[in-house]
Amino acid sequence: MSNSRRNLKAEDRALGLGQPISRRDFLNSTLIASGALLTSGVSPAQLLSQEDWTGYGGVGDYSSSNGNTYSIVQSGHGIRNGDFETLPAKVIDTGETYDCVIVGGGISGLAAALFFMRQSGSGSKCLVLDNHPIFGGEAKRNEFMVDGQRLIAHQGSAVFFQQYPHSFLARFYESIGLSSPKLEYQTWGGTDSALPLSRTPYDMVGSEPASYGFYFGAKFGQRPGVWWTDPWGKKLQGAPISDALRAELLKWRAGPQKPDPRPKYEGDEVSRRLDGITLEDHMVDLYGISRETIRTFLSPVEGGGSGLGPDVLSAYADYAADLLRPLESDDTDQMFPGGNTGIARLMVKTLIPDSISGANTLEDVSRGKVNFGLLD
Ligand SMILES: Cc1cc2nc3c(=O)[nH]c(=O)nc-3n(C[C@H](O)[C@H](O)[C@H](O)COP(=O)(O)OP(=O)(O)OC[C@H]3O[C@@H](n4cnc5c(N)ncnc54)[C@H](O)[C@@H]3O)c2cc1C
Structure with missing residues (x-):
């Protein structure tokens, strides 16, 4: 093995960069690269870095948090490459101190913050960091204006399950304001015959109506x-x-x-x-x-x-x-209009009551305005 091959980084070796290359392979790949240059094609990295690579994000607080951004893909590559194994050169000491720092404001990080704050007693400080403009992680939503109507749809996490009464999770739901986890859904209001609609992305799988x-x-x-x-x-x-x-x-x-x-x-x-x-x-x-x-x-x-x-x-x-799913029946699956964004918002409102406008009701927490000044 030559020195240059022996000194390869693990990820380069995993990509096969240590393998011998035949003259024909070399010429073929050079030709492909020259052809690509002539057609002015963009590389996958350039495609990903285009601002709209996640697609249209709609309107409102979630419009620029549409899925995972390019910088998150890059961070993932950085972790793989060991970039964070030593302290970055540009660390700034802000002089702030916290009793607990949580990386990630998805439902796990938010729940961890809640449990920490409840158990550590008053006066504790907890910082939740997230690399998106808004909390929620996979439990986020998007909002769209269609013909003057605001439509809300979940991004990833959709459904939550009703729990055994008095169980740990049932009590947790209650503690964040979800005291009636079996939600009441709006009924069909028009004069036309009702369009069969699914309450979750999954509850009609296998029994799709003709409108599907x-x-x-x-x-x-x-x-x-x-x-x-x-x-x-x-x-x-x-x-x-x-x-x-x-x-x-x-x-x-x-x-x-x-x-x-x-x-x-x-x-x-x-x-x-x-x-x-x-x-x-x-x-x-x-x-x-x-x-x-x-x-x-x-x-x-x-x-x-x-x-x-x-x-x-x-x-x-x-x-x-x-x-x-703790209870057998299928109708225990529940969903807010924005999926489990509702759970994330309930947790944030419980942590910082004024962070979402309105009362601590499901309706207000789903529709209320996020006060970013209190979150940043
Ligand atoms: C398409 C899809 C559908 C799903 N459907 C359901 C469902 O219907 N019901 C259900 O219960 N579950 C569902 N799940 C699973 C559920 O979404 C996840 O289990 C849950 O949301 C994970 O929460 P989390 O907080 O652990 O992680 P995440 O939601 O991924 O949150 C982690 C957060 O940390 C941030 N972060 C990561 N690294 C850093 C860093 N270095 N610095 C700063 N921030 C960082 C991330 O950007 C993210 O915002 C679904 C998942 C997917 C992908």
Whole structure:
């Protein structure tokens, strides 16, 4: 091994930079790079650094906190590269002291701050740091003005579960002002027949009404794109996809083709078996469909919310959330208009009562104005 190869950093070696390169590979990559320069293409890093790379963020307090920003991706790379293992050169001593400093203002950091403040007694100081313009982490929302109506939708975390009465979590909910965790939902008010609407992104999965639709765009040869309603009722007949793909998706939709024992608790035999295989292997076995169908069409659905595909997630990921639901019935799943942003806002209002305008009611905490002066 040459000296330069031996001295490589671990991440460069992981990328294969220590591997020998043939003359042909070298020439091919040089040609590709020259071609890319001629077409004035932008690199992935340049694409990510464009200001709007997270897409339109709507209006209001959350408009510039639309998902994770480019600087957060960079911080992740910095952690991987060991940049933070020594104290940065430009550290400024602000002279401030705190009894507790929490990095991250998501629901974990906010709950940690609440528990710290409750247990450490009066006079304690706790600092919560976050690298977004607003707290919440994955539990954030976006707001949009459509035809004069303010529409609110969750970014990531959507649903919370009703808890056993008097349990630790039920008491925690109550302590932040969520004393009736079974929410009351607005009913249909128009004179037209009611449009069946889902209260959470998940509660109609498997029973989608005819108003449910798929969007087929340019990738499916549709210019302009088309909304295609009632796909399952129509058994995908007429959808712009191949017969083979239609058959595969219908097979998935029909459900497992063999027994699918579900884990009863984390660590039981079924959960350990599922945890030993990928979700993709499990789906191939259970539904008899191809890896390609799973990777192309089902990846965001299966193991949803994990940020990874079924090819790397454990099969247990698909069952784990159900084990968190303490009460059996499905209608225990609850959701604020902005998802668990509501929980984050309730916690912030409990920590600093004037940080969100209005009373400590669900309605006011959801709609109230954030007083950033009290948070910064
Ligand atoms: C798409 C999706 C859907 C989900 N759906 C649900 C659901 O329906 N119900 C449910 O209960 N859970 C759901 N979850 C899981 C839930 O969102 C998370 O478990 C939870 O929000 C995590 O909270 P957290 O505070 O631990 O982390 P995060 O919410 O990630 O918060 C961490 C915060 O710390 C900040 N941060 C990180 N590093 C630094 C740093 N160095 N300096 C400053 N700030 C930093 C981050 O930017 C972020 O704001 C979902 C998750 C996703 C991704």
